[in-house]
Amino acid sequence: EQQEKWVPRAVNMEIIGTYAQTELGHGTFLRGLETTATYDPNTEEFVLNSPTLTAYKWWPGGLAHTANHCVVVAQLHSKGVNHGVHPFIVQIRDEDTHMPLPGVKVGEIGPKLSFSTANNGFLGFDNFRVPRDSMLMKNAQVLKDGTYVKSRLSKLTYGTMVFIRVMIVTDMAYYLSVGATIAIRYSAVRHQSKPKENEPEPQILDYVTQQHKLFIALASSHAFRVTGQWLWTTFVRVNKALTSGNADTLPELHAVACCLKAVTTRDAASMVEACRMSCGGHGYMTSSYLPILYGITTAACTYEGENTVLLLQTARSLVKAWQKGSKGKPLSPTEAYLMDKSPVPKWENTLDGIIAGFRRVSAGKVQDCVSKIDKLVKMGTSYEDAWNQTSVRLVAASEAHSRAVILATFRAEVSRAAAALSPPLARVLHQLVHLYTVYWALERVGDLLLYTSIAERDVQELQQQYEDLLQKIRPNTVGLVDAFDLRDEILNSTLGAYDGRVYERLMEEALKSPLNAEPVNQSFHKYLKPFMQGKL
Numbered sequence: 084e085q086q087e088k089w090v091p092r093a094v095n096m097e098i099i100g101t102y103a104q105t106e107l108g109h110g111t112f113l114r115g116l117e118t119t120a121t122y123d124p125n126t127e128e129f130v131l132n133s134p135t136l137t138a139y140k141w142w143p144g145g146l147a148h149t150a151n152h153c154v155v156v157a158q159l160h161s162k163g164v165n166h167g168v169h170p171f172i173v174q175i176r177d178e179d180t181h182m183p184l185p186g187v188k189v190g191e192i193g194p195k196l197s198f199s200t201a202n203n204g205f206l207g208f209d210n211f212r213v214p215r216d217s218m219l220m221k222n223a224q225v226l227k228d229g230t231y232v233k234s235r236l237s238k239l240t241y242g243t244m245v246f247i248r249v250m251i252v253t254d255m256a257y258y259l260s261v262g263a264t265i266a267i268r269y270s271a272v273r274h275q276s277k278p279k280e281n282e283p284e285p286q287i288l289d290y291v292t293q294q295h296k297l298f299i300a301l302a303s304s305h306a307f308r309v310t311g312q313w314l315w316t317t318f319v320r321v322n323k324a325l326t327s328g329n330a331d332t333l334p335e336l337h338a339v340a341c342c343l344k345a346v347t348t349r350d351a352a353s354m355v356e357a358c359r360m361s362c363g364g365h366g367y368m369t370s371s372y373l374p375i376l377y378g379i380t381t382a383a384c385t386y387e388g389e390n391t392v393l394l395l396q397t398a399r400s401l402v403k404a405w406q407k408g409s410k411g412k413p414l415s416p417t418e419a420y421l422m423d424k425s426p427v428p429k430w431e432n433t434l435d436g437i438i439a440g441f442r443r444v445s446a447g448k449v450q451d452c453v454s455k456i457d458k459l460v461k462m463g464t465s466y467e468d469a470w471n472q473t474s475v476r477l478v479a480a481s482e483a484h485s486r487a488v489i490l491a492t493f494r495a496e497v498s499r500a501a502a503a504l505s506p507p508l509a510r511v512l513h514q515l516v517h518l519y520t521v522y523w524a525l526e527r528v529g530d531l532l533l534y535t536s537i538a539e540r541d542v543q544e545l546q547q548q549y550e551d552l553l554q555k556i557r558p559n560t561v562g563l564v565d566a567f568d569l570r571d572e573i574l575n576s577t578l579g580a581y582d583g584r585v586y587e588r589l590m591e592e593a594l595k596s597p598l599n600a601e602p603v604n605q606s607f608h609k610y611l612k613p614f615m616q617g618k619l
């Protein structure tokens with residue numbers, strides 16, 4: 084009924100909304116949110132109120148000047164009892180005049196690192212009344228007399244965030260495809276230095292260090308697209324089960340969505356920055372689009388759940404799984420490997436060997452965390468303090484688990500799809516899987532040395548495998564980014580345009596600057612000349 088009321092109006096843009104959860108004082112700790120929604124049975128209304136400055140909603144995208152409605156997450160009070168945070172759909176502006184409604188204080192939060200096109204806003208309520216059906220009652224309800232009917236699963240309130248975290252993994256695949264396209268096309272056009280005096284300046288794409296910076300971004304885009312597809316399929320399956328009242332698989336989805344969102348956003352931000360730096364000074368130009376792209380990807384490390392907090396959520400699940408498995412209870416498919424008690428096998432420099440190695444690292448780290456926590460608790464430390472003192476290791480265990488999931492998914496999905504591809508295309512995609520897997524083995528070689536039987540000669544061989552792969556992928560690099568098929572209008576980049584006219588485009592953009600409107604800028608007469616004449 085509520086969906087019939089609100090969804091059609093949102094779809095036809097009568098309602099422009101945003102998600103108003105975060106407050107000045109709380110973003111992570113949702114149970115600490117201060118906005119209140121108090122039910123008045125006499126009028127069958129909720130009274131929304133921001134009791135303190137820190138209760139003001141702060142950050143929601145489009146809230147400042149675009150949205151006329153929003154989903155407000157508030158502490159629900161009824162019959163004198165606080166039932167915790169619940170979502171409410173609230174009109175905040177007049178649909179004709181767009182003026183803020185009486186009792187609503189709304190505005191712009193100010194300049195940000197990036198996302199300058201999104202008017203992120205603040206929102207405060209001064210005993211603002213909304214009808215009872217403003218409470219989104221899919222999970223929990225408040226009856227006309229104020230009786231609270233609890234949800235069958237309180238965490239369903241957090242469902243929106245799981246959905247967005249699932250989507251973000253695919254978003255990162257897209258953003259990495261943009262960064263890789265810009266930087267690799269530029270690296271094919273840019274010639275620099277003379278390693279061989281009697282030869283012309285080479286393409287910078289032929290420097291192996293440049294390949295090391297860029298090819299992992301290209302491979303990660305494919306790895307995250309494939310993993311994002313797998314995660315979406317998992318989300319759809321869990322959601323279907325939830326609809327029929329079965330919440331058994333929700334904890335696993337929450338855990339894997341948390342660590343994948345955290346690892347893919349962190350990787351995307353650092354790899355987009357590497358793309359920016361690989362383009363030298365021109366990568367620092369706004370017209371290259373790389374600084375904006377960095378701002379967008381680094382924001383994703385914070386929004387929809389700050390990365391550390393989410394990695395700790397996954398660590399909570401891994402520790403619980405270890406404790407369950409140690410009692411012989413079955414584990415979820417993504418965590419079942421934790422109970423592999425077989426002897427550490429002889430190391431193999433193969434994809435399967437490396438994936439098995441990352442699972443060993445994750446299981447070893449989880450076991451070390453459980454042992455440290457148990458030891459601290461036995462010494463009289465509270466569980467919460469023991470958790471905090473172990474939290475750096477818990478984050479590392481969560482990252483290792485996430486990497487094992489990505490490596491295994493990327494390999495399995497490409498192997499499955501390869502049968503339907505032409506042999507040359509299958510070969511190139513397998514090279515990207517191989518590069519991605521060996522890259523991360525080398526990045527985490529310390530962990531592999533701690534938890535597997537990898538030896539020094541294996542590491543040397545992996546380094547050679549990696550350098551051979553850079554050489555094999557080089558001839559197809561431009562073709563691989565062209566295959567992302569990103570239009571120039573979407574790339575919005577002087578360095579990444581398909582025609583490669585980099586220098587002409589850089590100059591064209593420079594000449595658009597208002598500072599080039601006249602040969603002598605007025606600042607000379609107002610400041611420079613008086614200063615030079617000692618008059619300032």
Ligand SMILES: CCCCC/C=C\C/C=C\C/C=C\CC/C=C/C(=O)SCCNC(=O)CCNC(=O)[C@H](O)C(C)(C)COP(=O)(O)OP(=O)(O)OC[C@H]1O[C@@H](n2cnc3c(N)ncnc32)[C@H](O)[C@@H]1OP(=O)(O)O
Pocket residue numbers: 102104105110111112113114144238241242244245253254257333334337385386387388389392396399400403
């Ligand atoms: C391809 C094209 C791309 C174009 C894309 C364009 C743009 C990109 C899109 C968007 C970009 C622009 C803007 C971004 C919009 C951003 C929006 C936001 O940021 S919205 C706000 C997000 N905020 C958060 O995520 C808050 C994070 N905090 C929390 O989730 C909770 O506070 C936290 C940390 C989980 C703690 O909650 P708490 O109640 O204290 O729980 P516990 O830790 O005690 O755990 C209790 C149990 O509950 C389980 N749990 C927790 N969360 C969930 C969940 N979501 N689902 C299921 N279960 C959950 C948890 O596992 C515990 O279970 P056990 O007790 O261990 O069994």
Ligand SMILES: Cc1cc2nc3c(=O)[nH]c(=O)nc-3n(C[C@H](O)[C@H](O)[C@H](O)COP(=O)(O)OP(=O)(O)OC[C@H]3O[C@@H](n4cnc5c(N)ncnc54)[C@H](O)[C@@H]3O)c2cc1C
Pocket residue numbers: 101102103104105108109110111112141142143144198203382385386387388389390391392395
């Ligand atoms: C571009 C952008 C768009 C956004 N859009 C929206 C939106 O549309 N709607 C919305 O509601 N919100 C939005 N947000 C807000 C975002 O969801 C919050 O910023 C995010 O949830 C982090 O919360 P916080 O800012 O309060 O940081 P905090 O939670 O205060 O985190 C600060 C630091 O404390 C650490 N920390 C916090 N808790 C713990 C813990 N338990 N254990 C260990 N360390 C901890 C964190 O790791 C972090 O290092 C947006 C934010 C950005 C940057």
